[in-house]
Amino acid sequence: MFPPNFAWGAATSAYQIEGGWQADEKGLSIWDTFCHEEGRVFGEQNGDVACSSYELWETDLACIQQLGLTHYRLSLAWARLLPDGTTRHVNQKGVQYYNKVIDDLLACNVSPMVTLYHFDLPQALQDRGGWLSPSIATLFDDYAKFCFQTFGDRVRLWITINEPYVCAKLGHEDGIHAPGLKEKGTLAYVVGHNMLRAHAMAWHSYDSGYRAEQRGAVSLALNSDWFEPLDGDCSEDAAAAERELSFTLGWFAWPVFVTGDYPEMMRYAIDAQSSRLGYTGASRLPKFSEGDPAVLGTADFFALNYYTSRKVKAGGGREQTLSMKCDRDAEDVLDPSWPVCGVSWLAVVPHGLRKLLQYIKDTFSNPAVYITENGFAQAGPLQIEDAQRCEFYKSTILEVAKDVNNTLVALVHLRQVELSQVLELALRFAVRQKVLE
Numbered sequence: 001m002f003p004p005n006f007a008w009g010a011a012t013s014a015y016q017i018e019g020g021w022q023a024d025e026k027g028l029s030i031w032d033t034f035c036h037e038e039g040r041v042f043g044e045q046n047g048d049v050a051c052s053s054y055e056l057w058e059t060d061l062a063c064i065q066q067l068g069l070t071h072y073r074l075s076l077a078w079a080r081l082l083p084d085g086t087t088r089h090v091n092q093k094g095v096q097y098y099n100k101v102i103d104d105l106l107a108c109n110v111s112p113m114v115t116l117y118h119f120d121l122p123q124a125l126q127d128r129g130g131w132l133s134p135s136i137a138t139l140f141d142d143y144a145k146f147c148f149q150t151f152g153d154r155v156r157l158w159i160t161i162n163e164p165y166v167c168a169k170l171g172h173e174d175g176i177h178a179p180g181l182k183e184k185g186t187l188a189y190v191v192g193h194n195m196l197r198a199h200a201m202a203w204h205s206y207d208s209g210y211r212a213e214q215r216g217a218v219s220l221a222l223n224s225d226w227f228e229p230l231d232g233d234c235s236e237d238a239a240a241a242e243r244e245l246s247f248t249l250g251w252f253a254w255p256v257f258v259t260g261d262y263p264e265m266m267r268y269a270i271d272a273q274s275s276r277l278g279y280t281g282a283s284r285l286p287k288f289s290e291g292d293p294a295v296l297g298t299a300d301f302f303a304l305n306y307y308t309s310r311k312v313k314a315g316g317g318r319e320q321t322l323s324m325k326c327d328r329d330a331e332d333v334l335d336p337s338w339p340v341c342g343v344s345w346l347a348v349v350p351h352g353l354r355k356l357l358q359y360i361k362d363t364f365s366n367p368a369v370y371i372t373e374n375g376f377a378q379a380g381p382l383q384i385e386d387a388q389r390c391e392f393y394k395s396t397i398l399e400v401a402k403d404v405n406n407t408l409v410a411l412v413h414l415r416q417v418e419l420s421q422v423l424e425l426a427l428r429f430a431v432r433q434k435v436l437e
Helices: 030-035 053-067 092-107 136-151 164-172 187-209 235-257 264-276 324-328 350-363 387-406 430-436
Strands: 007-011 071-075 111-117 157-162 217-223 226-229 302-305 309-314 330-333 369-373 409-413
Touching: 007 111, 007 369, 053 092, 071 157, 092 111, 092 136, 111 136, 136 157, 136 187, 157 164, 157 187, 157 369, 164 187, 164 217, 164 235, 187 217, 187 235, 217 235, 217 369, 226 235, 226 350, 235 264, 235 309, 235 324, 235 330, 235 350, 264 324, 302 350, 350 369, 350 387
Parallel strands: 007 071, 007 409, 071 111, 111 157, 157 217, 217 302, 226 309, 302 369, 369 409
Antiparallel strands: 309 330
16 A cells, blocks of 8 residues: 555654753753743643653653654754754753664664754743844754754754744744744744745755765655635635635745745735735735845755644635734634544544645645654543544545555654643653553
8 A cells, every 4th residue: 555665653842752851951942931931831731841751762762663663753952952052052961862862763773853943942042032033044054054963974854943834823923832922913924934044044054065975855844734615616715725725834835845935825915914904014924035045945855744624714804903814814614524633623634634745746846745743632631542543543544545656655643732732742652651650
């Protein structure tokens, strides 16, 4: 059913599993700060201990071997390596930890896929403006080059930034993710722009300085739901679904894979709402500068995070204040026939993944694809005998199989999908449960 080059893996992110938030001279991240501010996170939970992977890595490695995985995606905690976010001070204990993880994986014939940034910006850099500062791209590039130089002799698959959409919108528009900023209709577009600049700088640094010797591949992980019109015969609903894809996947994929600039549909919608609401400044969606490294072509594969789907109808664009919701002028609707798992927004729609893969193939010139996130949420205590989750993965894998003949897909199951469950993995290992007991 699947070709020999199909990769099977599991994955994690540093803040969600490592714990050891102050261990061995690690610096603070924005998630350390955010979770320790009262009222920010459900149940006042935090990642101080999480799954304690910083202390129990060997147990995780045993699980990886037991599952027979070919790939393992992990992220590096920027502040564990560079406590103030810069190369002025390198934390050698952090370097030793990640060296061990990478070496142990390779000794078990498991290929590491390493993410440089998974939501956890060093707090020291947030204090200097974070992703809103134009200088963050150069700081990220310095960090990336440090990682390429330190670990790149053994790492062949790199992700620069995970889900820039989530970092921009949930962290700077909605304020429900770190750093918790809420300035609707403006900040998210600036953050997304600087993340693309940072990614492009890092890709070019790898391409010119490391690729020939290290022979690796670099991309960024983009998240998207699958969107389709609520009424297939309604042209307005069809246009709204296309806008949703443009504002979600297209926001970052279009500059990297198609034109080097944002989707025309996205810029037109934003500028039209600015005009309607009397916004007289420059376009809220920034323009790329000739002085920045070109963003077009800066992905060696397509890394996709998919969880759910939505039906879409036109509407939502007549608000009287600037916002991304207003710009999109679309309303997402859950199909009542779709089962919902764990959290209210997460409908189980495996066929949406197949449709999204087909869209990526058709729109972005049939790139190689890694599914870098996908999962099933459950509320309450962990269930080892887990028929619902098993059925979810069976259905998802069968849908991927329908699309795999012409597209290289690596199925990588990742983390939990709800902020309120920030301490648990979506795919939790039974062996770890016994250790913690």
